[in-house]
Amino acid sequence: MNLFTHFRDQIAALIEERVAAxxxxxxxxxxxxxxxxxxxxSHGDITTNAAMVLAKPAGKNPRDIAALxxxxxxxxxxxxxxxxxxxxxxxxRLSDDFWHARLRDILDSGVAYGDSAxxxxxxxxxxxxxxxxxxxxxxxxxxxAVFGDALALLLDKAGFxxxxxxxxxxxxxxxxxxxxxxxxxxxxxxGEDIGAIPEGLYPGDYLVAPAEALAARDGDKWKxxxxxxxxxxxxxxxxxxxMDMIREDLAVMGVEHDVFTSERALVQAGKVDEALxxxxxxxxIYEGVLEPPKGKLPDDWEEREQTLFKATQFGDDxxxxxxxxxxxxxxxxxxxxxxxxxxxxxxxDMIDVWGADHGGYVKRMQAAIKALTGxxxxxxxxxxxxxSLLDHGEPVKMSKRAGTxxxxxxxxxxxxxxxxxxxxxxxxxxxxxxxDFAKVTEQSKDNPVFYVQYAHARVNSVMRMAAxxxxxxxxxxxxxxxxxxxxxxxxxxxQLIKLMCQWPRIVESAALAHEPHRIAxxxxxxxxxxxxxxxxxxxxxxxxxxxxxxxxxxxxxxAMIRAVANVIGSGLKVFGVTPVEEMR
RNA sequence: GGCCCCGUAGCUCAGCUGGAUAGAGCAUCGGAUUUCUAAUCCGACGGUCACUGGUUCGAAUCCAGUCGGGGUCACCA
Numbered sequence: 001m002n003l004f005t006h007f008r009d010q011i012a013a014l015i016e017e018r019v020a021a022x023x024x025x026x027x028x029x030x031x032x033x034x035x036x037x038x039x040x041x042s043h044g045d046i047t048t049n050a051a052m053v054l055a056k057p058a059g060k061n062p063r064d065i066a067a068l069x070x071x072x073x074x075x076x077x078x079x080x081x082x083x084x085x086x087x088x089x090x091x092x093r094l095s096d097d098f099w100h101a102r103l104r105d106i107l108d109s110g111v112a113y114g115d116s117a118x119x120x121x122x123x124x125x126x127x128x129x130x131x132x133x134x135x136x137x138x139x140x141x142x143x144x145a146v147f148g149d150a151l152a153l154l155l156d157k158a159g160f161x162x163x164x165x166x167x168x169x170x171x172x173x174x175x176x177x178x179x180x181x182x183x184x185x186x187x188x189x190x191g192e193d194i195g196a197i198p199e200g201l202y203p204g205d206y207l208v209a210p211a212e213a214l215a216a217r218d219g220d221k222w223k224x225x226x227x228x229x230x231x232x233x234x235x236x237x238x239x240x241x242x243m244d245m246i247r248e249d250l251a252v253m254g255v256e257h258d259v260f261t262s263e264r265a266l267v268q269a270g271k272v273d274e275a276l277x278x279x280x281x282x283x284x285i286y287e288g289v290l291e292p293p294k295g296k297l298p299d300d301w302e303e304r305e306q307t308l309f310k311a312t313q314f315g316d317d318x319x320x321x322x323x324x325x326x327x328x329x330x331x332x333x334x335x336x337x338x339x340x341x342x343x344x345x346x347x348x349d350m351i352d353v354w355g356a357d358h359g360g361y362v363k364r365m366q367a368a369i370k371a372l373t374g375x376x377x378x379x380x381x382x383x384x385x386x387x388s389l390l391d392h393g394e395p396v397k398m399s400k401r402a403g404t405x406x407x408x409x410x411x412x413x414x415x416x417x418x419x420x421x422x423x424x425x426x427x428x429x430x431x432x433x434x435x436d437f438a439k440v441t442e443q444s445k446d447n448p449v450f451y452v453q454y455a456h457a458r459v460n461s462v463m464r465m466a467a468x469x470x471x472x473x474x475x476x477x478x479x480x481x482x483x484x485x486x487x488x489x490x491x492x493x494x495q496l497i498k499l500m501c502q503w504p505r506i507v508e509s510a511a512l513a514h515e516p517h518r519i520a521x522x523x524x525x526x527x528x529x530x531x532x533x534x535x536x537x538x539x540x541x542x543x544x545x546x547x548x549x550x551x552x553x554x555x556x557x558x559a560m561i562r563a564v565a566n567v568i569g570s571g572l573k574v575f576g577v578t579p580v581e582e583m584r
Numbered sequence: 585g586g587c588c589c590c591g592u593a594g595c596u597c598a599g600c601u602g603g604a605u606a607g608a609g610c611a612u613c614g615g616a617u618u619u620c621u622a623a624u625c626c627g628a629c630g631g632u633c634a635c636u637g638g639u640u641c642g643a644a645u646c647c648a649g650u651c652g653g654g655g656u657c658a659c660c661a
Contacts, residue, residue: 032602040604049603052641062641086604087641132661169661263661290658295585298658306659317587317657324659331661359588360656383589385655427597430589432654434596443623446610454623461622502600509600521598524608535625544621583622 001105002116002504004046007076007092008035011048014072023068024058037502044083044091045498051088062088099494100485102501106563107481111570114507119160125347126152129250129257130167133242134178136206137249137408140355143433144384145408146424146576148353149255150516151382153574158511163347164257167338170239171263172331177201178242179234183222185211186234190220210241249408253417254576263334266341272329275337275372276322284310284371290318309336314367332361336368343369343377351514356383356430380514384429390436415441418577422449425575426520443583445531448524452568455527456579458534459565466546466558474551480562483555490543492536493560496529500567507574516574523571530564 011033018024033054038047051066058065066084073082073090078098083091106113128148131141148164155162169175181201188194189212197203214237222230243260250256266272279285288308292301307323309332322333342350350369354361362381369377389396389406396406412420414437423440426448427433445451466475473479488494502522510518537544545557569579 034603036600036603038604039599039607043604047603052603055641089604130661172661174661293586293657295657301658304658308658319658321658326659328659330659335661356589356655358656358661362588383655385589431597432590445623448609450623458622465621506600513601518598518600521608522600524598528608532625534621537621538617538619538625546621 001102002508003102003501004035004037004505005508007046008033008048010076011035011050011069011073011090014069014076015050015054017072018068024054024060024065028054028057037498038089038091041495043085043089044081045094047089047091049089051084051090055088066090096486096489096494099497099501100488103485103488103497103560103563106500106503106566107559110566111573113566114503114570115157115159116504116508116511117159118508118511119155119158121159121161122349123163123346124155124160124349124351125163125165125342125345126155126351126353127165127167127342128152128353129246129255130169131246132169132174133239133246134174134202135204135242136245139387139389139406139408139411139435142253142408142411142420143387143424143429144353144355145250145253145255146421147382147384147429147516149253150421150425150519150575151351151353151514153576154507154511154516154519157507157574160511163259165259165261165342166257167335168239168243168260168262168264169331171267171334175235175239176231178238179231182207182211182214182234182238182241183230186214186222189215190223206245207238210238213241252409252412253420261338261341263338266334266337267329271341272334272337275340276333278340279309279336279371282371284313285322286310288319290321309368309371311364311367314370316363316367320364332364332368335365336372339365339369339377339379340372343373348373348377350377350379352379352381353429354381354383356385359383382429382514385432387424387433387435390434390439392438393436396437411435418453419449421575422452422520422572422577425516428515428517448520449577451531452523452527452572453580454583455530456565456568456572457581457583458531459561459568460581462545462561463558466554469546469548470551470554475555475558479555480559483559484552485556485559487553487556488560492533492543493557496526496533496564497560499526499529500563503567503570519571519574523568526564526567526571530561 012030015024015028015030019026019028033048033050035046035048038044050069051062054060054065055062063084066088069090070082070084073079073092078094079092080095081093085091109115126148128151129137129141129145131137137145152162152164177200181197181203184194184197184201185207189208222233276285286308287305289303289305290308292298304325306321306325308319309322311320312318320332322330322336324330339350352365362383365381366379369379389411419440423435424433439447440449441447443450463475488497506518506522510516533543534545545554545561547554547557565579572579
C-alpha cells in the first residue's frame with residue numbers, strides 16, 4: 001500500500017463531501033492535489049496542498065478551505081492530529097498503530113514490498129544497448145546496459161508490461177567492414193601470412209577465434225571464392241559471432257533482452273519502403289536541397305539534392321535525409337521503420353537508451369514518430385553520459401592502439417557485476433559518472449555499494465547472533481512474524497519505519513520519471529537510518545536489537561530489521577544486484 | 585553560429601516533476617569513545633540555487649534571455 005495515494009483518495013473523498021454539502025463549488029479539478037511527506041518532520045507525517053490548490057477555483061481563502069477539511073480529516077482512520085500551517089497546508093499526524101500495521105505489511109510482502117499497480121499493465125518497450133555488432137562491449141556500453149536493464153525492472157515492479165529490446169545495426173557499411181576483417185583473419189587461420197591488418201579494417205584480435213572456428217568448419221572453401229559469394233556469407237557469420245559475444249558479455253552483467261530486432265531483416269521485409277511510402281502519401285517526403293548549417297561551414301560542403309523527410313513540420317530544426325546517394329537508406333530511415341514496427345507491435349510507449357553523443361538525434365526521431373503514428377506513439381529518450389574510468393583518482397588510460405582498451409568484461413572480472421551495476425545507477429543518467437576502481441571496492445561508508453550491502457549483511461548478522469544467544473526456536477521466522485510490533489515505540493525506530501513506508505512511493509515516482517537513480521539514494525537513506533540505530537545501541541544498551549531479558553521486545557526489533565532487509569532486498573532486486581548475507 | 589544537456593556548500597552530488605526555514609556525504613573545526621553488536625559516534629561551520637526578467641498564493645524546480653562548461657551539427661551508425 002502506498003499510504004500517500006491512500007490518503008490522497010481519502011482527502012479527495014472529503015472534498016467531494018464538502019461539495020455535496022454545498023461548502024465548495026461543483027466541478028473542482030482535484031488532479032493537482034498531492035499528499036506527500038513534509039520536508040520538515042515537525043510538520044507531521046503527511047501533508048496536503050489541497051486547500052491551496054482549490055483556493056482560486058473555489059474562490060475562497062486557502063486557510064478557510066483547510067479549516068473546512070481539517071475537522072473531517074481528524075476522524076480519518078489512522079489520523080491522530082491535524083494542523084493548518086503556513087499558507088494553507090493541512091498537516092496530519094498518524095498513529096503509532098497505523099505505522100505498526102504498515103510494518104506488518106512489509107513483513108508480509110517480503111521483497112515484493114513496493115510492487116505497484118501504477119502501470120496498470122500498460123505495454124512499454126525499452127530499447128537499450130543496441131551496440132553495433134562489430135566487436136566486444138566496452139565500458140561505455142555498460143552504463144546504458146545497466147540503466148536500461150534497471151529501468152525495465154523498475155517499470156516491471158511498478159506494474160508495466162515491459163519488453164526489453166535490442167536493435168541490431170547489421171545493415172550498414174560497417175558490417176561489410178567487419179566481414180572483410182573476418183576474411184583476413186580467416187585466411188590467417190588457414191596459415192596465410194596476412195602481415196598487418198589493412199587500414200580501415202578492424203584490427204581487434206577478438207576476430208581470431210571465430211575465424212579459426214570458421215576455418216575448422218569449412219576448410220579453405222571460401223579462400224578462392226568470388227567476393228560476391230564470400231562477402232554475404234562472411235557478413236552473416238561475423239554478425240552471428242559478434243552477437244554471440246555481445247550476448248555473453250551482457251549475460252556476465254546479468255542483462256538479458258527479450259527481443260532482438262535486425263535492421264537488415266527490417267529492410268529485407270520491406271518495412272522501410274512501407275514506412276517511407278506511408279510518409280510519402282502524406283506528402284512528407286520530397287526531393288530538395290538543404291541549407292548549409294549556420295556559422296562555420298564544413299569544408300566538404302556542397303549543394304546536393306537529396307530525399308528528405310519534412311521533420312520541421314513535427315518540431316525538428318531541419319528536414320532530414322532518408323536516402324544515401326547510392327540509393328540505400330540512411331540509418332534514420334531504417335530507424336523510422338523500426339520505431340513504426342515497435343508501435344505496430346503494440347508499444348505506444350517507447351523508451352530508448354542512447355549515449356549522450358546521439359543527443360542531436362532525439363528531435364528527429366520524435367518528429368518521425370509523431371508523423372508515423374499520428375501523434376499516438378510516444379518516445380522518451382534517455383541519454384547516458386560518459387563514464388570516466390579511474391583508479392585512485394587517476395584516469396585509466398584507454399587506447400585501442402596501445403592495447404589498453406578496457407572492455408566491459410575486464411571491468412566485471414575486476415570488481416564483479418553487482419558493484420558495476422550499483423555504481424552505474426548512483427548518478428542521474430544525464431550526468432557524468434566517475435568509476436574509480438579503488439573507491440568502488442573500498443569497504444567504507446564513502447562507498448555506496450558497500451554501505452547498502454553492509455546494512456543488508458548486518459541485518460542477517462544480527463539474526464544469526466540472536467539465534468545464538470536466544471536459541472533458534474525463540475527467534476524463528478514465525479516468532480518474528482508474530483512479534484508484538486507495538487513494542488516499537490522509540491522515536492528513532494518509528495522514523496526508520498516511516499522511511500521504509502516510503503518505498504512504494506519511491507518506486508512509483510522513479511518509474512514514472514524513468515529515473516532509477518532515485519532508488520540508489522533512497523537505499524542509502526534506509527541504510528543510514530538503520531546503521532544509525534545500530535550505533536545508538538552502543539551508547540544506550542536499551543536500544544540494542546537483541547535484549548536477552550526481553551524476548552518480546554527483541555522479536556519486535558528483529559521484525560523491524562527484517563523489514564529493513566526486505567526493503568533493501570527489494571531495491572537491490574530492481575537494480576539487478578544480489579544482496580549479500582555476510583561480509584567478511 | 586543552430587540545437588540538446590549541465591551550472592545547488594570548499595569538493596562529489598540529492599532535491600520526490602511548483603510547496604513551508606534548500607539537504608546529504610566527504611573536507612575543515614570542536615567534542616565523545618579506548619572498545620568490541622561487524623569497518624567509530626555526536627555537534628558546529630559552510631548558500632546571491634550562475635545571472636536578469638516573467639508566469640502565481642508560492643520558483644532551485646516552469647517560460648524567455650544573458651554568461652560559463654560539455655555534447656552535437658547534410659549520404660556513420
